[in-house]
Structures are given as C-alpha cells and as structure tokens.
Amino acid sequence: MLGLSVAAGCGGATTTSTTTTSSSGSGSDDNVLSIAVNGGPEANQMNGGIYENAAFASATICAPGSTSNCVTIDDLLVDTGSNGLRVFDTEVASLNLPAAKASNGSPAYDCVSFVSGAYLWGPVQQGDVTLGSETGSNVPIHVISSSTTGIPSSCSNGSTENDNTAAMMGANGILGVGVEPTDCFYEDASACDPASGLSSAPYPAYYTCSGSTCGPAFVATANQVTNPVALFAKDNNGVIVKLPSASSPTGTLSGSLVFGIGTESNNQLPSSATVFTLSCDAFTTIFDGQTFGITNATTCAGPYSFIDSGSNALYFPNVPNLAECSSNTPVGDLSGLYCPATTQSFSATMKGADSSSQAASFSVANAESLFSSAATSSDAVQPNLAGTNPTGYGFDWGLPFFYGVNLYNAIDGRSVPSGAPAAPWWAY
C-alpha cells in the first residue's frame, strides 16, 4: 500500500461537434430493436447457466461498405451502463474488419474493467453496425481477444477473470447503449483523447502493442469504441428501454430498445416523465435516511447512484436486518446478494442534479430461495433480486428497476426535445 509512484495528471477538455436529427420522422417502427430477458445463450447449454435479469438483443456487423460480408450476433447484453459494442473475435473473424488506429498510428487495443475485477481485452476494429433497421457506419468495435497474449498487467490488474467467452460472460458480447458517445467520454471530454492535455495516457483503457508488449496510448475520440446509436444517421440522441412489468419471477420478458428521443412519433418524451439530469453520469438516491449522490461535481467525488440495465440486480448499501446470503449454498456462491427471511419492501427517492425528484419502490426476496425453489429456479426474470454495495457508497438501479418502466437514456452533448434539459439524462 506504500510506495506509490505515479505521474501527475492535469485536467483538460476536448470539444466535439455532433449532429442530431431531431425532425419528426415518418412514424414507422424502423427505430425499434426487439430485446428479451430470457436467460441468455448459456441458459440451455450443458453445464451452462441462466443469466438472470439480463436483456439480450441482436446486432448485424458488416465489413465497412459491404452488404454481404456480414454476421448477425444474437444474445448481446443490452447495457445502458457502458458505451460501445463488444463482441468475441471468433464471431467476426470472417469479416476481416480493419483496425482502428491509436494516435501513434498503431492499431488500438481496448481494456475495460468490471467492478467484479473481470476484464475484457482486444483490438478496436471498424464495422458497419445495424441494430433493427438503423445502421451506424465505420463504428469502432471492441473485438474481444480469444488469445491472452500481450494482455498487460495494468489491464488484468490482479484479476484472472477474462470474460472472453460466452461461457464466461453469459452473453455473446455487450451492446453498450448508455449516455456517452464513446467508452472514454465523460463530462464533455475524453481522457483517452490526445487533446485531453494529460501528460500520459490513462489506464486501463487504450493501448498499442509492439510485438507482445502493450502499453497505454492515446486514441482520438473518433476511433474510440463507440456507442453505435451515436453513429446512426438519425435517431442518434439516445435510446428508450421498454420492458413490461413483472412483480414475481417468470421465464421471459419481451420488450424493445427504441432509438432516438423525440425524433419519431414512437419515441416522444411524455410530459408525465421525470427527467433526471446527471452530474458525473450519476444522480442521487435517498434511501434509509442516507443520501447517495455526488458531493463534488468538479472532482466527481461522492457516493455514485445510477440506473443501469447491465446490472442484473439492485445493488445498495445494507440496511439493518437485511440478511446477506452465504458464499456456500447448495446453488453456489451467493455472497453479495440479499437473503432476508421474508420478502421486504422498501422505498427510495431519486433526484436529478437539478431538483427533479421521484419516489421509487422495490422489494427484496431471498435469493437462495429464488434459485433453489423448483417454481422459480429456472426463471430468468427475477424482479426482487438485490445485492449489497459493500463499499456503502452508492445505489445501482439494475435491470429489475426497468420492469414496467420506459427508461429514456439521452446521450451526452446531443440535441434533446424542446423543453428538456441538456443531455446526459435519464427519464421515465
């Protein structure tokens, strides 16, 4: 814990211009992609497992400019908590996609870390990405390496959990459609862009390699792994995640991912919706008498609350008498999930960076019972699944919150409907 030796960082900003189509469209449904909470690709595999509370969708990737050299990948995790399309190299090998370059001219590699310590590593390659009927051209995609050669220790960062297969991830990749245009864009700037003003490239993020030795590198924002929606010709200012309600476990839920906000007749922001403006891509949750929100908008310090379709439970700091599950149950390691003796009901208040406010209620059931009971153990939809935030620092509104809600995610810097605050924001 002693002996830190790190380079000084200094702030910097980069400006990008964006174009958003905000005229009313024809009203057709060409901006809709079907999604389903169905357990994912491993649910029916031998020795596989159900991915509970995960929404899946398909994407078609083509070599740039081609309409025939294409693959369609099913069962991508729909994740509003990340930005960019991430697929396994085995899925797109036949396309021979061109490399996206770092600022030093070498092919760029991306590394992303999950809070669990798991990571993804692989080159950035460009392809035309079609979701439903909408296409983004030359989208920088994270192509997850099946090989572990060259993965720098600053990427793995002590973990051996490389989620580079469907068996490891429980999905065939990740469709990141969150509130930023790229996976290294945040608060109107990208720390990974050479224009950031930083003296050295941040890590773990982008790298270039010489032989099997890879080190941090700057990558221009245009070449960073990019939220495909942000590169659509229209309907490119955000998405709506629509899932029906579920109050008890069930096998599947079918819904839709709608592209654009206020750009077509089917994606208008209703006047009844509460819009939560974000600071540091977070908002505030008041729960159990505690306030979980950013306390310093300049440094982004403070407890971090967020809405995230890619989290498969609600995760929040423990409250008295809410028992946690055991790490050694007949159905596996459930540590970190809640196991109350009886289902508990709670309410919380969500607040935006402005004064917008909305109450939200939820229930927490016993996770071990849910996964053990013959009636519920094979159900992918688990609306009352929750776990602890062990740091006591923040509230994660995962996919169970999305059931019965139309959740609007407006992309940072893009045009928004008349009367709405500047993006990024969430609304429902």
Place this chain on the structure above:
Amino acid sequence: MNASAQVMRRNAYDIHEIQMPGGTVVDEYISPAGTVFAVSWHGQFPPPMQQILGTYFQQYSAALQAQSSQPKMYGHRPLNIQEQGLVVQTSGHMRAHSGRAYLPDLLPTGMTVNQIQ
C-alpha cells in the same frame, strides 16, 4: 513521488490524496505511526492495484482467483473480499469505479470502516 497530492489532517489519521493520470483519485489513510492502513478510490479507471496494495497485492489477486473459480450466477457483482487481515470492496460500473481496501487490524481506535470512502 510526483503525483498531484494533498494531505488532510484528521484526529487519528491523515488522508493523503493522490490524483492518478486519468483523473482517478486515490486516498491513502495514514496512521500517526506513518502506516497506510487503508486506501479508497473513485474515478473513471480503477487504480493500479499492485501500486496501491503493495505487499498485499498477491493476497488480493489470489482471493480474486479463488472467487472467480467458484460456481456463481452470471453478472458482474461488486467485489467484497474479506480475507484474514485484508478487505477489498468495490462498486460502480464500467468506466465508473469506486472502492476501498483496508487492513482491519490496523484501523485506529474509534474509527469505523464507514469513514473510509
């Protein structure tokens, strides 16, 4: 050490704040005897764990490996490593990381873990 740093004084400990290259802030909690007994972090990128954990890095890495080799449900849950003499906990999501690591036996008298944030 050429990091951007500042020191805040508390009664039983000092906090040494370090700004990492990508903006991630790491706070070192230092006892009057000069021992770093805890670190916390928040930022777009996780901190270099080997640098902030020092000699505890191997224990952390082994605990991570043991945890990921157990059967468990899919999804990326916050990390909660409770080892003999070492606790490491995280929260957040991709490109938004918070966490803390501490040595429970070395917390100053009267200090609670909730003060490590």
